[in-house]
Amino acid sequence: MRDFYLAASPDYVPVSATVGQTRINSYAPAALEDGAQIVLDTAAAALEIYGRRFGTYPFTELDLVNTPTLALGIEYPGMIAVTDRIYDPEGSLGSTPNTIFLESTTAHEVGHQWFYSVVGNDQLDEPWLDESVTQYITWLYYQDRYGASAAEGFYQSLVGRWNRIEQADIPIGLPVSAYDGAEYSGIIYGRGPVFVDKLAQTMGQETFDAFMRDYYARYQWGIADTEKFLSLAQSHCNCDLNSLFAAWIYAQ
Numbered sequence: 467m468r469d470f471y472l473a474a475s476p477d478y479v480p481v482s483a484t485v486g487q488t489r490i491n492s493y494a495p496a497a498l499e500d501g502a503q504i505v506l507d508t509a510a511a512a513l514e515i516y517g518r519r520f521g522t523y524p525f526t527e528l529d530l531v532n533t534p535t536l537a538l539g540i541e542y543p544g545m546i547a548v549t550d551r552i553y554d555p556e557g558s559l560g561s562t563p564n565t566i567f568l569e570s571t572t573a574h575e576v577g578h579q580w581f582y583s584v585v586g587n588d589q590l591d592e593p594w595l596d597e598s599v600t601q602y603i604t605w606l607y608y609q610d611r612y613g614a615s616a617a618e619g620f621y622q623s624l625v626g627r628w629n630r631i632e633q634a635d636i637p638i639g640l641p642v643s644a645y646d647g648a649e650y651s652g653i654i655y656g657r658g659p660v661f662v663d664k665l666a667q668t669m670g671q672e673t674f675d676a677f678m679r680d681y682y683a684r685y686q687w688g689i690a691d692t693e694k695f696l697s698l699a700q701s702h703c704n705c706d707l708n709s710l711f712a713a714w715i716y717a718q
Contacts, residue, residue, distance in 0.1 A: 468586060471542035473531045481506050485513045487526055494532035494553060501553030504568045505530050509546075512576040515610045516603065519675065520580050520682045528579070530572065539571040541578035548572060570620065573607045574600055585682055586689045591641040593650075594715070595690060598638060598658025605659060621663075627656030639692055639715035661714040668710060669703040677702040 477495040481502050484490070490509050494502035509530055517523050525544050533547045540547045548571055552564040559567055577600040581587075587595040601624060609617035628634075631652035636645070638658040645653060666674035677699050681690070684698065692715060700707050 467543040468583060469542050471545050471547070473533055473545075473547065478531070483507075483510050485510050486517070486522070488513060488523055488528055489526060490528045490530070492530045494550075498532060498550070498553040500555050501564070501568060502530075502532065504555065504565060505548060505553075505572050508569045508572040509576050511611050512573045512607050515607050516577060516580055519603070519606065519610075520679055521686075523579055524584060524686075528576075530575075538567060539575040541575045541582055543579070543583040546572070546575040546578075548575070570604065570623075574604045577603045577607070580682060584686045586685075586687075587691065588689070590643070592639065592692055593642050593654050594638045594658045594661075595692065595695065597654045599662060601655050601659035602662035605663070624656050624659050628652050628660065630656075633657070637715055637717045640717060657714075664714070665699065665707070665710065668707065669699065669705070673703050674699075 473493070475493075475495070478493040479496045479499065479502075480491045480493050481499065482489060482491045483506055490506060490513065492502040492506035492509065494505075509528060513523055513528065527544060529545045531545065531547055532550050532553055535547050535549045538549050538552065548568070552559055552567040552571070555565050555568075557564045578596060581599045581603070582589065582596040589596055605617055605620050605624065608620045629652075631648055634649070634652065634657075636649060636653050636657070638653050638661055640653075642650065669677065680702065681695065681698055685694065692711075696707060696711055
């Protein structure tokens with residue numbers, strides 16, 4: 467495993483489920499059990515969807531834990547921390563209901579078990595490879611679980627992130643340090659997954675899906691980078707994707 471993370475509290479009460487050979491545990495104080503159940507149900511659905519699309523989750527346990535983290539969620543191999551600010555299903559964060567944040571955050575962080583945990587990358591110098599790709603597969607989660615209407619709603623939230631910086635034509639392949647706060651959110655979490663969708667359309671969805679399964683299988687337990695991602699994609703579509711990558715990923 468790439469990281470080790472520990473969370474502990476005498477107040478944690480787990481709710482659990484099993485998907486295939488994986489035991490999922492969702493930990494939260496008893497007063498937040500309804501939120502913990504939403505997290506559990508989302509993680510179970512995401513584990514099934516991503517496993518079917520990309521390859522089996524390799525561990526026999528996945529833990530999701532309520533913590534006072536400032537981020538909505540943070541991924542670790544085999545474990546996910548979700549902020550306690552969104553666990554009350556009756557509450558909201560700003561104008562958005564907590565239930566929406568709970569599901570989207572959990573589905574996204576579970577996606578990182580495939581892209582960051584199993585398939586590693588340089589998270590500081592090439593953050594798009596884990597964050598943008600994981601945003602894209604979160605869109606696939608909504609598509610597979612709820613259908614086209616829900617998927618379109620999530621996709622528009624991605625475009626909305628990019629819109630906050632007026633759809634700036636900033637490359638998605640820069641290191642974290644090259645973006646300010648608003649740019650990082652808008653480019654890596656907004657423009658980035660829009661690019662991945664554009665790539666899927668260019669390759670053809672069926673070909674792209676086969677490429678992603680191969681990418682997961684080929685680079686598991688290793689480190690991938692943009693060049694490896696591009697090379698493998700081109701080998702699957704038998705096409706030249708250099709101009710597409712140049713327009714979206716690389717600094718001109």
